Amino acid sequence: MENVAQSMGWLQANLLNILYVIVIAFAAYWAAGLVKRMIVGLGKRHEALDETLFHFLGSIARYAVLVFAGLIVLDRFGIQTTSLIAILGAAGLAVGLALQGTLSSLAAGIMLILFRPFKVGDFVEAAGTFGKVDAITLFTTDMITFDNQHIIVPNSEIWGAKITNHSHHAVRGVDMVASVAYGTDIKKAKASIAKVLKAHEHVLAEPAAFVEVETLNSSSVDILVRPFTDGAHYFDVKYSLPQAIYEQFAKDGIEIPFQQIVIHQAS
Known part of the structure; x- marks a missing residue:
């Protein structure tokens, strides 16, 4: 009680x-x-x-x-x-x-979300990984590589390193080199390359492609070829043009160089 x-x-x-x-x-x-x-x-x-x-x-x-x-x-x-x-x-x-590592990833995630160096769907190269951004969370960024691997990268590794966003600009230049043998008529080689660029459905007429001699190598004359294309077609242009240029060179009788060793016999 x-x-x-x-x-x-x-x-x-x-x-x-x-x-x-x-x-x-x-x-x-x-x-x-x-x-x-x-x-x-x-x-x-x-x-x-x-x-x-x-x-x-x-x-x-x-x-x-x-x-x-x-x-x-x-x-x-x-x-x-x-x-x-x-x-x-x-x-x-x-x-x-x-939880220092986790908190640093959290801080990096907040910075990525605030400053938006890339967004979901962009093709980026960051922290040693190149692929399409699938998701951005406060702690990690999910990326899908071209061989269809799912890579999860801590945000702290991305924010503290170089980030290359391949999708930032709508139009992109695609750099490649077309090599011809010494003695080749360079104007003819440029005309041959121009045919390929004009025929390709994803190469833009404007801005105009840049095609000029870049390097005089030991056994070749290297021509820098830089056509422009929509970002969505970047890889299609990058990997289809070299073969098309090679085939056009063959049609036009333009010699493609190869490594040669010249031996002089002493008299």
Whole structure:
């Protein structure tokens, strides 16, 4: 009976606090949800902003509101929150040190999403991997290579290194070299290359292709060929033109060089 009486006494003494906690809990839950929805909605309203990042920021804001409400409740019951905050801070530091790699990938993911050096669907070369970007998350970037491998790269490795976005510009130049033998009529060789470029369905007339002698090698004259094409057809042009140029050279009687060794016999 004594325990029951003590419980009833404590309940009566703290009834106001209990009602206060209930009100705070409901208000905090509602406010946390409202703050998250506002932040997520901000990301959805502006196409330039990434929804993934704003979902993450919204979750952080939601938990921050709930933690703040929890501290208010503890203070209401006379519990000192200063030491609790210090403990949480020390624990957060320890966790941060233990998860340095993960947190660096998180920071890099936020930077990638904010500055958008590439987007899903782009062909990029980053962290030693070349392929099509399949997904960008806060911690990793998923890429599909040309031999259909699924590569998952930590964002920290991408952000801290060189990034080449092959899809950034709509029109791209495609560099290749066509070699001819010494003694070849260069004007004739250029005309032969021009026929191939004009006949190719994906080579653009504007900007005009660049075709000029680049290097005089030991056994060949190297002609730099740079046609322009839509980014979507880059690889088709890159890998189909060399064969077409070779076949056109054969038709036009243009000699393709090969390594030669000339031996002079002493008299």
